[in-house]
Amino acid sequence: MEISRLSDRPISPTGAKMFKVAFDLDVDDSGWPPVSVERLWGEKTDVRFEIRVVNTPFFVRGVSFGDLVRVRPDHERRELVYDGYTSASGHSTIRIIFMRADVRQSVEERLRASGCSWETAGGFPNLMAVDIPSDVGYGELRRWLLARVDAGDIEIQESAISVAHKEG
Template sequence: MTSPVKVHFHLEQDEDGHPPVAVESLWAEPSAKPDEYVIDNVPFFVRDATIGDTVRVREKDGHRWFDGLVSRSQNSLLRVVFFDRECVETVSERLVAMGCSTEYLREHNLMAVSIPISVNLTNVQAYLQAETDAGRTDFEEPILRQG
């Protein structure tokens, strides 16, 4: 059994300094081909790939760096920022109950959400829009692969 590895992604920051990091590292599993890995966690800032995607890497300075997308999974990626931190757990529980995977980064008050093809993306978007309309959150949709 092979061990997961970190794949590093260079991130371009905008004039407002977003994202707040210049590099994000994602866990990945080796694929059948050399220099190709399957992303194994939900990204907080990366916009090029999400969980389940196969990526090509290049080695530099002892690290594996993202070098391109080989094949896309059917997973969509959303991110939620919280204006009301009291609802983080409630939102996460609701999304997980809908069939999504979530990860929360307290330091940046940001939740990354993976939506598999088996989950109705429209329902997830409607729920998050209701939370946004109520002033508790806002969300972005960096990778949409269904609907």
């Protein structure tokens, strides 16, 4: 991500201005998710108040990398806030929670070989947010991940599964 010298605002690989979008979250009785708002980077589109999400959410459900969302300015909070879903990118989002640290390398190798990317967060060292591009066959990868779940190595959460990945 490049930083614009004029505004210190990141510029996406496509050259579009980037904005943080606040997604308000409902925290359940058990305290999950551990945050009440997640802010995702998005790039401006040609449609007013529409943003293309350009990172993978850790806690927001139903949104994936590349999805288009509507935003509204919240003047009191001084930020853009998620206002609705516009269209899907075809990507899917899953989260992996590592129950055993010694399996992380093999999981990362399998994800990389499958064509996936992921993000990690310093405050949550056992959590990985995984982007599954539309051209990745999720069925085989899912079976492999579920075998790791059965072995007690990881837990997974399917946060946003695209139509193509549900069918494949």
